Amino acid sequence: NFSVGQRQLFCLARAFVRKSSILIMDEATASIDMATENILQKVVMTAFADRTVVTIAHRVHTILTADLVIVMKRGNILEYDTPESLLAREDGVFASFVRADM
Numbered sequence: 001n002f003s004v005g006q007r008q009l010f011c012l013a014r015a016f017v018r019k020s021s022i023l024i025m026d027e028a029t030a031s032i033d034m035a036t037e038n039i040l041q042k043v044v045m046t047a048f049a050d051r052t053v054v055t056i057a058h059r060v061h062t063i064l065t066a067d068l069v070i071v072m073k074r075g076n077i078l079e080y081d082t083p084e085s086l087l088a089r090e091d092g093v094f095a096s097f098v099r100a101d102m
Contacts, residue, residue, distance in 0.1 A: 005032035012040070016047050023048055026056040037062070060094075060101040069094060 002010070008028055015023050023044070029037040041062060044053060057063050064083050071079040071086070071093050078093050079086055086094035 003031070005036065008032065009036075009040070012043070020051065022052045022054065024054045024056075027058065028055070029057075029059060029062055041065075060097045064098070071097075 008031060012023075012025075012028070025044070029040060032040065037059075045065060053066075055063050055066065063069055066083060069079070069081065069083050069086055070077055073093075079089075083094070086092055087098060089095055
C-alpha cells in the first residue's frame with residue numbers, strides 16, 4: 001500500500017510521462033513533508049515549464065513563482081495578476097495571505 005503522498009507523486013510522474021499539456025494540482029503538496037514539497041515544486045517548474053499548470057493551494061508559498069495568480073472566494077474572482085503585482089498591493093487579499101503564511 002502506498003501513502004497518499006506517494007500516490008500523488010505517482011500521479012505527477014504519470015502526467016509527465018504522458019506529456020499532458022495541462023496539469024491540475026489540487027492541494028498536491030498537502031500530504032507530503034516540506035523537503036519533498038520543495039523537490040516537487042522544482043520538478044514541476046522544470047519538467048512542466050512548457051505546459052499549463054493550474055495549482056489550487058492553501059499554502060501560499062507554493063504559488064509565489066507562478067506566472068499568474070487568481071484569488072477566488074465563493075466562485076468569484078477577487079484578484080488576478082502576477083504574484084509580484086499582487087504582493088505590491090498592501091491592502092490586497094493575496095498580500096494578506098502571504099503575510100499570514102509567514
